[in-house]
Amino acid sequence: MPDSRPDSRPESPAPLHLAVALEGAGWHPAAWREHDARPAELFTARYWADLVAEAERGLLDLVTLEDALSLQSAHPFEPDERTDQVRGRLDAVLVAARIAPLTRHIGLVPTATVTHTEPFHLSKAVATLDYVSNGRAGLRVKVSGRADEAAHFGRRPAPRLSVEDFDTPSGRAVLEELFGEAEDYVEVLRRLWDSWEDDAEIRDVATGRFIDRDKLHYIDFEGSRFRVRGPSITPRPPQGQPLVAALAHRSEPYRLVGRAADLGFVTPRDADDARRIVAEIREAQAAAGRAEETVHVFGDLVVFLDEDPGAAADRKARLDTQGGAVWAGDAAVFTGTPAELADLLQEWQQAGLTGFRLRPGALPYDLEQITRGLVPELQRRGAFRTAYEASTLRGLLGLPRPASRYAPAVRDANRAAGALV
Amino acid sequence: MSKPVKQIHLAAHFPGVNNTTVWSDPAAGSQIDFRSFVHLAQTAERAKFDFLFLAEGLRLREQNGRIYDLDVVGRPDTFTVLAALAAVTDRLGLAGTINSTFNEPYEVARQFASLDHLSAGRAAWNVVTSWDAFTGENFRRGGFLAQEDRYERARQFLTAASELFDSWRGDEIVADKESGVFLREPNPGRFEHHVSEFDISGRFDVPRGPQGRPVIFQAGDSEAGREFAASAADAIFTRHGTLEAGRAFYTDVKDRLARYGRTHDELKILPGVTFVLGDTDAEAQEKADLIRHQQVSGQTAIKLLEQLWNRDLGDHDPDGPLPRLDPLVGEHTVAQGRASVRMHRDPLAVAAQWRALAEAKNLSTRELIIEVTGRQSFIGTPARVAETMNEFVQTDASDGFILAPHLTPGGLDEFADSVIPLLQERGVFRTEYQGTTLRDHLGLGAPRPLRAAAH
Numbered sequence: 001m002p003d004s005r006p007d008s009r010p011e012s013p014a015p016l017h018l019a020v021a022l023e024g025a026g027w028h029p030a031a032w033r034e035h036d037a038r039p040a041e042l043f044t045a046r047y048w049a050d051l052v053a054e055a056e057r058g059l060l061d062l063v064t065l066e067d068a069l070s071l072q073s074a075h076p077f078e079p080d081e082r083t084d085q086v087r088g089r090l091d092a093v094l095v096a097a098r099i100a101p102l103t104r105h106i107g108l109v110p111t112a113t114v115t116h117t118e119p120f121h122l123s124k125a126v127a128t129l130d131y132v133s134n135g136r137a138g139l140r141v142k143v144s145g146r147a148d149e150a151a152h153f154g155r156r157p158a159p160r161l162s163v164e165d166f167d168t169p170s171g172r173a174v175l176e177e178l179f180g181e182a183e184d185y186v187e188v189l190r191r192l193w194d195s196w197e198d199d200a201e202i203r204d205v206a207t208g209r210f211i212d213r214d215k216l217h218y219i220d221f222e223g224s225r226f227r228v229r230g231p232s233i234t235p236r237p238p239q240g241q242p243l244v245a246a247l248a249h250r251s252e253p254y255r256l257v258g259r260a261a262d263l264g265f266v267t268p269r270d271a272d273d274a275r276r277i278v279a280e281i282r283e284a285q286a287a288a289g290r291a292e293e294t295v296h297v298f299g300d301l302v303v304f305l306d307e308d309p310g311a312a313a314d315r316k317a318r319l320d321t322q323g324g325a326v327w328a329g330d331a332a333v334f335t336g337t338p339a340e341l342a343d344l345l346q347e348w349q350q351a352g353l354t355g356f357r358l359r360p361g362a363l364p365y366d367l368e369q370i371t372r373g374l375v376p377e378l379q380r381r382g383a384f385r386t387a388y389e390a391s392t393l394r395g396l397l398g399l400p401r402p403a404s405r406y407a408p409a410v411r412d413a414n415r416a417a418g419a420l421v
Numbered sequence: 422m423s424k425p426v427k428q429i430h431l432a433a434h435f436p437g438v439n440n441t442t443v444w445s446d447p448a449a450g451s452q453i454d455f456r457s458f459v460h461l462a463q464t465a466e467r468a469k470f471d472f473l474f475l476a477e478g479l480r481l482r483e484q485n486g487r488i489y490d491l492d493v494v495g496r497p498d499t500f501t502v503l504a505a506l507a508a509v510t511d512r513l514g515l516a517g518t519i520n521s522t523f524n525e526p527y528e529v530a531r532q533f534a535s536l537d538h539l540s541a542g543r544a545a546w547n548v549v550t551s552w553d554a555f556t557g558e559n560f561r562r563g564g565f566l567a568q569e570d571r572y573e574r575a576r577q578f579l580t581a582a583s584e585l586f587d588s589w590r591g592d593e594i595v596a597d598k599e600s601g602v603f604l605r606e607p608n609p610g611r612f613e614h615h616v617s618e619f620d621i622s623g624r625f626d627v628p629r630g631p632q633g634r635p636v637i638f639q640a641g642d643s644e645a646g647r648e649f650a651a652s653a654a655d656a657i658f659t660r661h662g663t664l665e666a667g668r669a670f671y672t673d674v675k676d677r678l679a680r681y682g683r684t685h686d687e688l689k690i691l692p693g694v695t696f697v698l699g700d701t702d703a704e705a706q707e708k709a710d711l712i713r714h715q716q717v718s719g720q721t722a723i724k725l726l727e728q729l730w731n732r733d734l735g736d737h738d739p740d741g742p743l744p745r746l747d748p749l750v751g752e753h754t755v756a757q758g759r760a761s762v763r764m765h766r767d768p769l770a771v772a773a774q775w776r777a778l779a780e781a782k783n784l785s786t787r788e789l790i791i792e793v794t795g796r797q798s799f800i801g802t803p804a805r806v807a808e809t810m811n812e813f814v815q816t817d818a819s820d821g822f823i824l825a826p827h828l829t830p831g832g833l834d835e836f837a838d839s840v841i842p843l844l845q846e847r848g849v850f851r852t853e854y855q856g857t858t859l860r861d862h863l864g865l866g867a868p869r870p871l872r873a874a875a876h
Contacts, residue, residue: 032596032603039596039603043538043628045507069527071610071626079624081607088594088610088628091535097504098539101455117528120479120559121498128498132455132505152527154621155562201495205445208720211495213488216481226561231488233481235453235495322601 016345016383017355017397019109019298020055020370021265022048023066024086026362027302028316029074030323032086034362043090045098051364052099055106058371059385061396062107064140064245064265064357067092069113069149077146077162084323093125100133107393109138109245114185115178116144116153123192123232130237135392138243138263141186143178166250179252184223186244186260191219193241194404195231217406239394240401247300249330251280258284262399263296267331271351274299278352294399299345299353300331304361305338305369312336316361331359338373346383429814429850430689430821430863432516433465434474436829438482438493440725441695441795443715443827450830452493455505460830462506465513468837469851471862472514472545473506474658474823475499479523480556482758484724485733489756491721500532507540514859516545516638521578522571523551523560526619529578530585530627537630542858545636547658550575555757572645577618579653583634583871588612591629634868636859642670651677655865656689658823662798667692667818689820689863694798696824698835702801709800712827713791722787725794728756729768729775739787743779748772803839810840811849 025032025039032039041047048065055063071087073080092110100108108129112122122139130137144150147158159178165171200215219230245263248254257264258281266281268274278297285295304312312335320326334341345356358374360366378384390396403410435458436442443449451457462473477499482489499517506515515536519529529546537544550571551557557564566574593609595602610625639646639654650657651674661667675685697712699705717725719739727734731749748768779789799806813819826832844850855861 030601033598033601035598037598039598040594045539045541049508069531069626071624079608083604083607084601085603087604087626088589089626090538091500091532091627094500094504094532094535094539097501098508101459101505101508116525118523118560118562121524124498125501128501128505131453131497132502134455148623152621152623153525154619155525196495203444208445208718209490210444210493211488211490213490216488216494227558228561229480229558231481233479233495234497 014349014383015385016349016353016378017061017296017298018058018370018375018378018384019062019064019107019355019357020060020367021064021066021300021357021359022051022363023359024072024089024363026366027329027359028304028319028323028327028361029085030319030327031362033322034319034365036365037362038364039086042086043088045095048095049099049102051367052103052106052108054364054367054371056103058375059388060106060371060375061355062109062138062243062393064109065092065095065111067111067113068142069116069144069152070146079148093122093129096137097129097132100129100136103133103136105136105388105391105396107136107138107243107396108133109140109243109393111140111142113144113149114141114182116149116155119185119188120192120228120232123189124234126189126242127193127232127234127237130239130242135238135394137237137239138245138393139189140245140247140265141182141261142247143182145174145178172252175250175252179256181225182246183256183260184221184225186256187223188219188221188228189244190241191221191405192228192230192232193237194406195219196234196236197404197407198236198240201235236404239392240404241394243393243397243399248281254280255284257281257297258286258290258295259288261295263298263397265298265300265357266353267300268348268351268353269332271348274348274351274353282352294397296354296397297352298355298357299348300357300359301344302329302331302333302359302361303341303366303370304333304335305341305366305373307337307373309337319362333361338369338377341374342377342381342383345378346381426849427814427820428864429810429844430691431468431470431850432472432474432514432691432821432823433461433470433833434476434693434823434825435461436493436826436832437476438478438496440492440716440721441825441827442493442829443712444493444829445715446828448831449828452829453495453497455502457830458497458502458506459509461826461833462510462513464830464833464837466510468833468841469854470513471821472516472543472859474516474547475503475518477518477520477549478758479520479551480559480758482756483555484727484756485735489724491718491724500536503544504536504539507536507543512543512854512857512862514543514545514636514862515540516547516636516859518547518549518640521548521550521575522564522566523556523562524578526578526581526585526614527621527625530582530625533582533635534586534627534630537632537635538627542631542860544630544632545638545656545859547638547640548575548579548654549640553757572649574618576649576653577616579637580871581614581616581619581621583868584612584614585625586629586634586868587871588625589627589629591633594628632858632860632868636863636865647674648677650674650688651683652681654688655863656691659690659692661692661818662694662796664813664816664818667813668816671817671819686864687866689865691821691823692798692819693823693825695795695827696799696806696836696840697797698801698803698806698839700802702805705801705805709797712797713795716795716827717787717791719787722790724756725790726786728759729771731755731768737786740785743772743776743786743789803843807840807843807847811844811847814849
């Protein structure tokens with residue numbers, strides 16, 4: 001029941017969910033120059049393993065790992081030639097897989113671009129991440145409207161897109177197309193994860209059959225953009241349906257979250273903005289017939305945290321000076337103490353957010369402030385778990401493990417409900 | 422003999438989705454649980470193997486219009502499981518089969534470069550191409566490729582990916598906190614590649630991995646495949662079972678290297694092989710027969726027969742003689758998703774050979790199939806197997822082997838415990854890893870600059 005969080009008695013607030021978004025040396029472009037930053041290790045497994053281990057010590061629900069099919073850039077849609085910021089990255093799905101055997105509880109949610117990739121490949125990659133993590137896999141789907149990324153693949157014309165165009169009819173058409181394609185893509189991922197029923201592998205020595213092939217299903221997805229036959233080559237993953245997440249800043253992606261995702265990351269400016277965004281997502285969710293399903297909406301915040309009042313703001317200002325500009329991104333920036341952040345999170349939670357994805361301004365510093373400062377503060381307020389209560393990511397987020405849509409009982413129920421199967 | 426003693430290279434093939442893998446044995450474990458992969462990888466690493474090898478198939482096999490259910494079905498994603506294995510091993514090379522038809526160079530290059538970073542230099546890529554619209558139905562791009570275009574696609578794909586790997590030299594990242602210089606230069610990773618299959622340009626986003634490029638494998642035996650391997654591969658995964666055939670193949674391929682300015686050491690020839698061990702040779706032979714009967718049930722014999730006959734033989738008695746009808750020559754319609762059906766180039770001639778053999782030895786259909794498909798490569802005591810393997814290598818029938826155990830995940834345990842020490846005693850197999858990367862293990866130098874390799 002995501003959209004009806006009970007009331008707000010301060011002595012027993014609803015627990016909130018916490019995620020951390022890992023990106024490079026932190027989200028501030030100058031963060032790599034901090035004394036405890038490890039910029040020379042960004043391309044090693046140990047660096048990422050240490051960060052995720054710290055997040056797991058803080059009992060966080062999940063980490064996300066940023067990714068793109070191009071180098072980082074100070075421009076939103078084009079490459080740049082700056083030499084004073086982190087450039088270069090590793091494939092996020094593989095980083096997540098590399099870390100999975102070293103962790104036990106925390107959810108692993110890599111980012112993957114759906115615009116230029118194959119849903120069949122990504123489906124089995126995330127299913128496999130679910131196997132190697134024993135049920136802790138998720139995926140953040142991301143669209144690409146960048147001309148340079150299109151040119152890296154050379155398979156489709158590069159859209160001409162800039163932020164100013166977003167609200168022109170042609171800009172909206174491009175966004176509709178990108179997010180519509182993403183929705184088709186997610187549908188294919190989900191069908192492929194369900195394409196093996198859970199008990200399809202029978203190993204029946206008497207009849208010589210390894211599988212019951214009646215429990216494997218062609219998904220026969222046919223959309224306006226592509227077709228996929230199935231079934232997957234990978235059996236149904238431990239969670240059944242690994243978590244699907246998306247970052248959303250406007251109506252087209254809000255609809256994607258409401259219609260297709262389990263978790264949306266949104267970027268409200270304040271509590272009222274959060275309320276408006278949550279309402280729009282809930283509306284899309286209901287319109288898609290998913291009102292009964294849990295869809296989480298997490299607020300994204302870039303955070304700079306220090307115990308000493310004023311120290312975080314000073315640090316952020318110092319980083320801005322080093323970086324040569326006052327830095328601001330797509331999400332609101334918070335500077336302050338862990339207790340002040342806890343106040344803000346609880347206030348925004350009242351607006352309908354079910355959790356937060358915190359983007360540490362600098363790593364590992366602000367991550368440790370979250371795990372060693374914010375988390376104990378929230379625990380004192382009874383607003384955050386004191387131990388991991390489930391062994392899967394769906395479990396941590398209160399999502400049930402769904403039966404395969406192709407299982408006879410589910411098909412019958414869907415048919416009875418008049419749903420298209 | 423003045424020739425120096427060669428060192429043997431060994432790899433472990435995770436048991437695959439054909440009838441070599443015996444799933445019906447009580448000792449057979451999961452084909453998908455990560456613990457199975459960990460067990461095989463750690464066994465291989467304990468035995469100082471060069472690498473672990475994963476095959477791939479991108480559509481479940483079908484026969485007679487239905488998903489084939491007699492063999493193992495289902496496997497994980499190659500990249501993902503290799504990246505996870507990098508966390509539980511330190512030195513073992515991690516080789517994955519990745520198709521060049523249903524992928525794009527930018528994505529595959531960033532995945533292999535990432536795997537190479539995450540494993541500290543242990544990534545290898547077995548470059549294969551698919552041939553059929555059947556597999557293409559799982560992909561948004563579709564993907565039928567005429568057979569004659571397959572190696573051209575693979576060659577162009579590998580060249581494009583190599584250009585991406587080389588687009589970072591390896592010294593661009595300075596990351597000097599004091600001066601604020603992260604990159605030595607403004608635009609590393611630039612590439613531009615315009616050929617018939619790929620029209621791509623931009624900047625690659627993964628800095629150069631520890632090995633520069635992953636180790637490149639080629640699998641396949643055609644004329645085009647041999648030439649492709651000689652021009653661009655670091656190792657060949659082949660299937661020449663006998664000493665004579667192995668030596669002929671070895672000589673043929675190694676002699677092609679000079680054309681590309683390469684030396685004999687720059688291409689390793691590694692046949693895929695199977696083995697059965699016993700306390701005596703006779704006991705090993707008995708076990709081998711038993712395993713063959715597990716691998717080829719009566720039902721499986723009929724299915725394998727159908728793959729040559731290209732007909733539905735569902736009513737045929739596996740314990741009776743071969744069918745009187747001849748194979749149907751022409752387009753293969755019975756079995757889909759198998760490379761092996763294309764290997765029967767002259768089905769009528771093969772059928773005639775099989776009939777002659779069955780008659781001469783008085784074999785039923787099942788016994789005949791057991792005889793002509795997949796006999797184990799090495800059968801005997803650990804000492805016999807060590808000696809025979811060494812002979813293959815020292816007489817240039819191969820540079821080592823890719824071993825495919827018939828059991829998951831414990832099928833390599835006995836080999837690791839009994840044969841490896843004997844090879845080590847002979848001084849033909851390492852007792853410790855000498856280097857950290859797979860290139861080190863295989864004795865390969867740094868990758869050559871692209872221009873020289875491209876020819």
